[in-house]
Amino acid sequence: MNELAPPAKLLPWAPERTGEAPHSLPPARRGPGFAASTWLAVRLAWRQLRSEKARLASAIAGVLFACVLVFMQLGFRGALFESATNLIGAMRGDLFLMHPLTLASFRPEPLPRVRAQQALALPEVERAVPVYLAQATWRNPESGTRRTIQLIGVDVAAGVLDFPGLAPLVDRLKRADTLAFDVRSRPEFGPVATLLEQRGTIEAEVGNRRMEVVGLIEIGPSFGADGNVVLSEVNFRRVVKERQVAAVDLVAIRLRPGSDILATQQRLRELLPRDVMVLTQAELRAHERRYWEEATPIGFIFAFGSLMGLVVGMVIVYQILFSDIASHLKEYATLKAMGYSGFYLSRVVLGAALILAVTGFIPGLALSFFLYDLVGSATFLPLRLDLAMGLSVFAMIFGMCAVAGLLAVRKLRDANPADMF
């Protein structure tokens, strides 16, 4: 065996020892910058994806699936919360007074009617009208079955609380035993709109009282009530006999034109006792919505559904990227042997993931638009796809693909250029 000592730091034949001029190194090649090499890596990823059409199609289908699933879950979630607050959302007024213990409009805590008059103390307040809310049974005019319907009793002539379609009905609603029916109520209440069109007016039975339907308004079903009717204060009390006039459920306030809503809200809070909350319409709506978010597992269910969609999409993308690397290990090892760094190859894999994110998201978005239309018209749910939602779903899909890519990158370690020979 050769028993020589291991080489010293400077080898015996090093130019420093032999007195030769130290050799000049060839000029180091400058690699392309980060942006340029990333572009080349992404282009390589695209060329690789493109070369296997079937695999690319299944990867895109996976992302598309995740994308549509998330869009639908978020759409349903938004639509359900939206419709949960249909009643409140349809009440148009500048400010509202509500009892602090009222959690949701279907179970209101009454407040003294006198607060409406007290609010008039402020010069900005033009009118303040009490609103009575109650639920009563409604008999389907065609089949005779009974369901619970939401009654909204208000001084309709005051023009403070406005619902779409209410204005032309005001005079007719002043008559005794009349009501306006919410055309967007669930169909179980009967074909009121059709009957009204055929006969002009129809009779209805509300809380054991015969009433006349004089017209249609638009509110829409909410979680608390499947249907709504609007009637005058007097007619409301005829149906709900036990209700005391002094106990109202909501006060709607109209301000003089040009008044500052927020400043008036602040002054009303100072003016009125602690047994009322002063809310803007948006705040009232948020209050109602928060109740349904907290009282029901709806938010959780849809968040969970979205997460499942993302997980499934991630697994699909990961599988595709992983098998792509596994079946191209030789090529990746060759690239490593040619001097491509692990970082460059990671960018190839991540580039592939992000290409899949974009190419899956675009058809996913288009399909979701189509499905929103289809499902929205079938269920009457207000499905809405706005820019903010599109961006946030894209961010989720992007993140999903990035995580899948980062997981798949670990497989690159198996590409060992020393095994190439």
Place this chain on the structure above:
Amino acid sequence: MEPVLLRRVTYAYGEGELRRPVLRAVDLTVREGEIVLLTGPSGSGKTTLLTLIGALRAMQEGSARVLGEELNGAAEAARVDLRRRIGFIFQNHNLLGFLTARQNVAMALEQDGSLAERARLARAGELLAAVGLAGHEDRIPARLSGGQRQRVSVARALAADPGLVLADEPTAALDKASGHEVVQLLRNLAKSRGVPILLVTHDPRILDIADRIVAMEDGRIVAQEQASGAAAA
């Protein structure tokens, strides 16, 4: 300065009782422009030696200066940098199947930041013409014959003006005629550029391209002879 200068390179696989030495104090020098063939039975350590010189494997003992860089103790980043200055030719062509011949050759140039895309493709085209593949630039490897693919990998190995070409059994997958054609081509291109080649083979049909033939056995260099073929070429 010699492109390859190995002193007492020792290498073993495995640990402890399973430790199996494959290289024992190998000394080897490859001079500028020289074509060296490394032969020997399988298991003699020639491929391990090639991967050490190619900076594909971390050194264990001894000293290896390749293109002026000491490899013993070199960091991974330094080895990656060195690999860019070496042209590799593998037993199987190892071309990227989803790229055309031209794009495959251009891959070797994409690490040079001074070249634009157009220049890379033009240079790749020149090299493909030099290996006799003019007109086949836009074919993918699957549509080329075995000899043509290996010629593409010769072009790829030489594209980035390497200081050294390492080849491992480049003719193993080829028949006699095309195998000989490929190594002749490699030899001529390397000679005209002054690039040294270290070529592992046990294909006796191509010994005639060598300037020097080095025989290995059991992890040691057992014989070196100045080849006769070099004078004839």
